[in-house]
Each structure stands twice: as structure tokens, then as C-alpha cells.
Amino acid sequence: MASDTIPAKGTEAAADVLDARGVTMRFGGLTAVRDVDLTVAQGEIVGLIGPNGAGKTTLFNCMTGLYTPTEGTVSYKGTVLPNRSHEVTKAGIARTFQNIRLFANMTVLENVLVGRHTRTREGLWSALLRGPGFKRAEATSEARAMELLEFTGLAAKRDHLARNLPYGEQRKLEIARALASQPGLLLLDEPTAGMNPQETRATRELVFAVRDQGISVLVIEHDMRFIFGLCDRVAVLVQGEKLVEGTPDVVQSDDRVVAAYLGTPFEGVPEDEAVDEVAAAENAAAKTARSGSTTETNKEGDA
Numbered sequence: 001m002a003s004d005t006i007p008a009k010g011t012e013a014a015a016d017v018l019d020a021r022g023v024t025m026r027f028g029g030l031t032a033v034r035d036v037d038l039t040v041a042q043g044e045i046v047g048l049i050g051p052n053g054a055g056k057t058t059l060f061n062c063m064t065g066l067y068t069p070t071e072g073t074v075s076y077k078g079t080v081l082p083n084r085s086h087e088v089t090k091a092g093i094a095r096t097f098q099n100i101r102l103f104a105n106m107t108v109l110e111n112v113l114v115g116r117h118t119r120t121r122e123g124l125w126s127a128l129l130r131g132p133g134f135k136r137a138e139a140t141s142e143a144r145a146m147e148l149l150e151f152t153g154l155a156a157k158r159d160h161l162a163r164n165l166p167y168g169e170q171r172k173l174e175i176a177r178a179l180a181s182q183p184g185l186l187l188l189d190e191p192t193a194g195m196n197p198q199e200t201r202a203t204r205e206l207v208f209a210v211r212d213q214g215i216s217v218l219v220i221e222h223d224m225r226f227i228f229g230l231c232d233r234v235a236v237l238v239q240g241e242k243l244v245e246g247t248p249d250v251v252q253s254d255d256r257v258v259a260a261y262l263g264t265p266f267e268g269v270p271e272d273e274a275v276d277e278v279a280a281a282e283n284a285a286a287k288t289a290r291s292g293s294t295t296e297t298n299k300e301g302d303a
């Protein structure tokens with residue numbers, strides 16, 4: 001177990017479920033991820049953010065056995081993970097994908113049942129072909145799958161084909177299917193992409209509910225409001241390297257994060273100077289327009 005690993009920042013005594021150390025992933029001459037350490041503690045929700053191409057999905061792929069890191073290790077509950085994705089799922093890590101990967105022509109219920117195959121003795125093909133072994137286990141599996149559909153709010157759609165679900169519900173179904181493997185850690189890759197604000201809020205509540213069931217969560221997302229309202233801790237990846245890590249408050253107020261997201265290099269220019277420049281320009285514009293205008297343009301009022 002991970003009792004002697006370094007406690008995750010901000011969570012003091014909580015044991016790490018995930019411990020990625022020195023993970024580097026190279027594709028030929030391109031280093032997509034460089035020497036990244038990342039932990040997720042028991043019961044923690046951790047966000048992974050960064051501009052497009054920063055290496056977030058590559059890091060997920062290294063954590064789920066899709067890629068074998070060029071260097072470094074990924075451990076789950078103190079054991080180094082195998083580099084086969086189905087064995088990683090079996091070990092206790094489940095994930096969703098940036099581009100939804102459902103069985104489009106299977107029903108909602110069948111999609112969740114397939115997600116259970118790592119936890120049944122019958123295996124994927126038996127589940128798909130509905131062989132005799134599968135039928136024996138079917139009642140238990142179906143009950144569990146229905147629980148998950150209730151949990152994600154999809155129970156009424158159990159017999160709908162996955163491809164007919166609205167986009168937001170397809171993303172929920174991906175989460176239900178991932179939960180069917182009974183993970184200890186859930187990795188979500190852009191779970192709110194393409195969602196409207198109501199769906200995004202519902203997803204946040206769903207992730208909190210997942211955590212309340214004792215499942216730790218690592219989530220990639222570009223929606224900063226979602227991330228900062230959801231996560232206990234956030235790590236920022238830029239050009240493959242971890243730039244900043246900390247609580248949402250710490251990360252949001254870090255100039256390097258702002259610079260990375262605005263795409264402007266951080267050069268250590270004193271923030272006050274920029275603010276003064278803007279205030280001076282506003283004052284000059286206000287003076288020019290002064291005579292005919294009733295609009296108050298400058299709250300500070302000093303030049």
C-alpha cells in the first residue's frame with residue numbers, strides 16, 4: 001500500500017492512490033511530457049489543466065497503459081501499474097475519453113454492462129455474445145448497471161441506443177460505463193466539452209457524488225470555472241512540464257498560469273505598471289470626451 005509515499009499536498013495524511021513519478025513521454029524528437037510528478041490522494045479531486053498540446057491526454061495515456069512512458073513510473077495504491085490498458089482497469093483505474101467512445105448501436109444498459117466485464121468472470125466476448133456464462137451472471141450485473149444508471153440519471157433511457165442520446169447524456173453514459181468497472185480512481189478527459197451551462201453544473205454534482213462514494217478523481221478540463229469550483233488541487237501543464245500545482249486559489253492567482261493561458265510569455269513585468277498605463281489611457285480618453293458625455297468612465301479618478 002501507499003502508506004509510506006509522500007502525502008499529497010494539501011491533504012496531509014491522506015494516502016496516495018495515484019503516484020506518477022518522473023513521467024516522460026517522447027514521440028520521436030517531440031517530448032510531449034517531461035519529468036512530471038503527479039499524485040492523487042484518497043478521496044481527492046485533482047484537476048489537470050494546460051493549453052492545447054500541453055501533454056495532458058498523453059499523461060492520461062501513460063497512466064492508463066495506452067502508452068508506456070519513455071521514463072518514469074505510475075503506481076496505483078503502491079503498486080507500479082502494468083502497461084496494458086485492460087490490466088490497468090482491472091487494477092482499479094477507469095477513464096473516459098476526450099472523444100466519446102461508446103458502442104453507438106448498443107443500448108444504454110448494454111454499454112454499462114460491457115463496462116463491467118473486468119469485474120465478471122465471463123469477460124468481454126461473453127458479455128457481447130450473451131453466452132451461457134454471461135446469462136448466469138446477468139441478473140447481478142444488470143442490477144448493478146441499473147444502480148449506476150440511476151446514479152447518473154440515465155435509468156429512464158436504459159433501452160435507448162447510445163447514439164440517440166443527446167451529447168451531454170452520452171458523456172454521462174461514459175462515466176456510468178467507467179464506474180461499472182468499480183474503480184478506485186476515475187480519470188475524466190474533458191467531461192464537459194460541448195456541454196451547456198446546466199449540463200456542466202450537473203456534471204460537477206455528479207463528480208462530487210462520485211467522490212462521495214470514495215472514488216478519487218483526476219480530471220482534464222479547459223473550462224476553468226468548472227475546474228476551480230470542483231477540484232481540491234490543480235496541476236498546470238505547459239509544454240509537457242508541470243508549471244504550477246496547488247489549491248484553486250493558488251493556481252488562479254499565479255501570473256505564470258495567466259500568461260500561459262493568454263499565450264503571452266511571462267517576463268516579470270510589474271503588474272502595477274500595466275495597471276497604471278491602462279488607467280492613464282482611460283483618463284486621457286475620459287478628458288477628451290468630457291464635455292458632451294454623461295458616462296463615468298474612470299472609477300479611480302486619478303491620473
Ligand SMILES: Nc1ncnc2c1ncn2[C@@H]1O[C@H](COP(=O)(O)OP(=O)(O)OP(=O)(O)O)[C@@H](O)[C@H]1O
Nearest residue numbers: 027030032050051052053054055056057058059098
Ligand atoms: N501518438 C502521438 N504521436 C506523436 N505525437 C503525439 C502523439 N500523441 C500526442 N502527440 C503530441 O504530443 C503533444 C501533446 O499532445 P496532447 O494531446 O497530450 O496534449 P493535450 O494537452 O491533451 O492537448 P488538448 O488540450 O488539445 O487535448 C502534442 O504536440 C501532440 O501533437
